[in-house]
Amino acid sequence: MDKLILGEKEFNSRLFTGTGKFSDKSLIKPMLEMSKSEMITLALRRVDFDMPQENILNYIPKNVTLLPNTSGAKTAEEAVKIARIARTVGCGNFIKIEIINDMKYLFPDNEETIKATKILAKEGFIVLPYMMPDLIAAKRLEDAGAAAIMPLGSPIGSNKGLQTKYMIEILIENCKLPIIIDAGIGRPSHAAKAMEMGAAAVLVNSAIACSENPIKMGKAFSLAVQAGREAYLAKLAEEKKYAEASSPLTGFLFEE
Amino acid sequence: MSFYDVIKKYEDFNIKEYLENVSYEDVEKTINKENLNEFDFLNLISNTSLEYIEIIARKSQKLTKRYFGNTISLYAPLYISNYCTNKCTYCGFNKENKIKRKHLSYEEIEKEAKELAKTGIKHVLFLTGEAKELVSFEYIKNTLIILKKYFKSISIEIYPLKENEYRKLKNLGLDGVTIYQETYDLETYKKVHLEGQKKDYFYRLDTPERVARAGVRQIGIGALYGLSDIYKDAFFSALHAKYLMDKYIDCEISISLPRMKYSESKFKPYQKLDNKKFIQIMLAFRLYLKYIGINISTRESAEFRNNLIGLGATKYSAGSKTDVGGYTKENKSTPQFETDDKRDVNEICNAIKNRGYQPVFKDWELII
Numbered sequence: 001m002d003k004l005i006l007g008e009k010e011f012n013s014r015l016f017t018g019t020g021k022f023s024d025k026s027l028i029k030p031m032l033e034m035s036k037s038e039m040i041t042l043a044l045r046r047v048d049f050d051m052p053q054e055n056i057l058n059y060i061p062k063n064v065t066l067l068p069n070t071s072g073a074k075t076a077e078e079a080v081k082i083a084r085i086a087r088t089v090g091c092g093n094f095i096k097i098e099i100i101n102d103m104k105y106l107f108p109d110n111e112e113t114i115k116a117t118k119i120l121a122k123e124g125f126i127v128l129p130y131m132m133p134d135l136i137a138a139k140r141l142e143d144a145g146a147a148a149i150m151p152l153g154s155p156i157g158s159n160k161g162l163q164t165k166y167m168i169e170i171l172i173e174n175c176k177l178p179i180i181i182d183a184g185i186g187r188p189s190h191a192a193k194a195m196e197m198g199a200a201a202v203l204v205n206s207a208i209a210c211s212e213n214p215i216k217m218g219k220a221f222s223l224a225v226q227a228g229r230e231a232y233l234a235k236l237a238e239e240k241k242y243a244e245a246s247s248p249l250t251g252f253l254f255e256e
Numbered sequence: 257m258s259f260y261d262v263i264k265k266y267e268d269f270n271i272k273e274y275l276e277n278v279s280y281e282d283v284e285k286t287i288n289k290e291n292l293n294e295f296d297f298l299n300l301i302s303n304t305s306l307e308y309i310e311i312i313a314r315k316s317q318k319l320t321k322r323y324f325g326n327t328i329s330l331y332a333p334l335y336i337s338n339y340c341t342n343k344c345t346y347c348g349f350n351k352e353n354k355i356k357r358k359h360l361s362y363e364e365i366e367k368e369a370k371e372l373a374k375t376g377i378k379h380v381l382f383l384t385g386e387a388k389e390l391v392s393f394e395y396i397k398n399t400l401i402i403l404k405k406y407f408k409s410i411s412i413e414i415y416p417l418k419e420n421e422y423r424k425l426k427n428l429g430l431d432g433v434t435i436y437q438e439t440y441d442l443e444t445y446k447k448v449h450l451e452g453q454k455k456d457y458f459y460r461l462d463t464p465e466r467v468a469r470a471g472v473r474q475i476g477i478g479a480l481y482g483l484s485d486i487y488k489d490a491f492f493s494a495l496h497a498k499y500l501m502d503k504y505i506d507c508e509i510s511i512s513l514p515r516m517k518y519s520e521s522k523f524k525p526y527q528k529l530d531n532k533k534f535i536q537i538m539l540a541f542r543l544y545l546k547y548i549g550i551n552i553s554t555r556e557s558a559e560f561r562n563n564l565i566g567l568g569a570t571k572y573s574a575g576s577k578t579d580v581g582g583y584t585k586e587n588k589s590t591p592q593f594e595t596d597d598k599r600d601v602n603e604i605c606n607a608i609k610n611r612g613y614q615p616v617f618k619d620w621e622l623i624i
Contacts, residue, residue: 020325020327021321021324021325021326021327022325022326022327022614023326023327023612023613023614024609024612024614025614044621045618045619045620045621046616046618046619047618047621048378048617048618051376051617054376054617054618072620072621074506078623081623082621082623085621085623101505101506102505102506103501103505103506103507103508103509103547104501104505104547157322157323157325158322159322206322206325209325209326210321210322210325210326
């Protein structure tokens with residue numbers, strides 16, 4: 001598979017994973033191995049630095065890039081503070097901005113997200129903003145210095161797949177930055193579909209963590225993402241509404 | 257608009273009669289729906305629905321996993337003062353009860369905090385009685401400042417405050433407020449709250465809204481089952497939660513279903529909430545309110561709490577002491593009520609793990 005480049009860092013896998021919702025933190029390492037995921041998101045607010053057995057950072061192999069997120073932030077200001085803390089405690093330069101003011105659907109606040117992106121990009125962060133698929137907001141995020149755009153497929157944890165498919169297609173068509181589908185991907189087939197559409201990567205957490213077998217599911221997603229990406233690169237044959245008969249009914253019109 | 261306007265809408269609605277007439281077909285329809293209304297909630301707590309409890313439990317488990325994953329968050333209460341000017345007939349802290357009272361000094365609070373923090377607990381809920389001269393706003397504020405040194409998330413369960421007071425505490429790092437209505441039935445409420453600020457049903461009822469407007473992140477509500485008609489209190493608790501969730505979408509709402517326990521008040525419950533009904537109500541909260549947090553305290557027995565893991569509960573208290581000074585065990589007070597689950601934090605963690613769930617100590621970081 002072709003490599004994904006974000007902020008000058010190369011990734012062999014286009015599957016990003018998450019650390020939340022697992023029944024046991026020790027499942028994270030084998031899940032990462034089987035899924036081949038090289039980037040994993042973690043909520044800084046959940047990192048417990050005081051207790052080694054609780055500290056999620058101790059469960060993530062060193063070759064996997066950390067994508068700390070600003071979950072819990074309600075404003076740009078809070079997200080910026082969280083990002084700075086994340087960097088200070090050694091989580092690196094990547095940051096996923098997640099600013100949520102809606103506890104019902106957990107929809108992101110695009111306006112605050114743009115503000116935070118502007119500040120953090122200037123401070124040298126590699127900013128991946130989680131956003132509501134809106135072209136104008138995506139363009140503003142590009143201008144603000146984001147490294148990729150992360151639109152949602154459907155609400156976090158809903159496993160409802162690409163409900164925003166058409167809006168995401170518009171983003172893929174019109175944005176210069178890589179589009180990474182974050183949230184809502186509930187099945188490997190959803191991930192494959194997103195990749196076929198031309199998404200640069202997908203971020204999957206609940207669908208893996210809450211499955212009966214997160215390790216096996218990690219592998220299933222890995223295969224789906226690869227299949228989708230290869231299909232995209234191979235350029236799908238055009239979809240046709242009607243069958244193309246070898247002896248057309250109207251062929252006689254063109255006979256000499 | 258106040259939630260009381262919602263309550264008034266059901267003035268002529270006979271819950272008992274409705275529940276008696278719920279058919280199997282009604283329950284089946286409710287189970288197959290994605291979005292439930294308040295009548296579906298009643299269908300689920302009816303006796304008829306008991307026959308479908310396994311299916312309902314499975315649906316609840318699925319929804320809970322979707323929103324909360326395979327996790328249970330842990331917290332512990334910290335009682336800092338049990339002096340009270342209220343006369344509530346069911347409460348151990350009733351001003352007329354001849355109990356051992358204690359009011360922690362700031363040094364004692366710090367000692368208690370240190371002791372509790374040693375157990376690994378990161379989220380704390382501190383509680384007081386209502387004695388405004390002794391347990392002043394200043395005292396609450398300073399307690400919050402002390403606890404911030406030891407815990408990542410701090411909530412309060414104290415007497416109702418004014419909106420600007422909540423805002424001041426929020427700006428100092430307050431994360432949540434728990435405020436139970438005790439009972440939604442106005443007549444019963446008047447009968448059991450005889451003296452003190454708590455007599456004011458309406459001021460208490462509107463408290464969660466003042467909290468929400470002040471920008472505090474988490475609000476916990478609930479009724480004390482046993483004070484009044486359990487079906488009515490379950491119904492209005494659910495409606496109250498729904499009302500708050502719809503109106504303040506930036507707040508996380510959670511609900512509890514505390515059952516009346518033995519206390520020094522020697523209050524005789526009006527009606528008993530048995531285990532089956534408890535579970536029916538809890539599952540109904542989950543199906544009706546989907547992403548609501550559900551707290552289960554150590555009022556419940558260890559065995560019962562073990563069985564609730566995976567059914568819909570999302571937050572457990574652990575290693576709780578309900579007496580003032582309980583963690584340092586120095587000259588402690590009479591407890592507010594008797595806890596049933598006496599296990600320590602480690603034992604509770606192991607029980608959660610044994611059920612295939614991850615106990616979560618830290619889910620929040622104060623960034624002020």
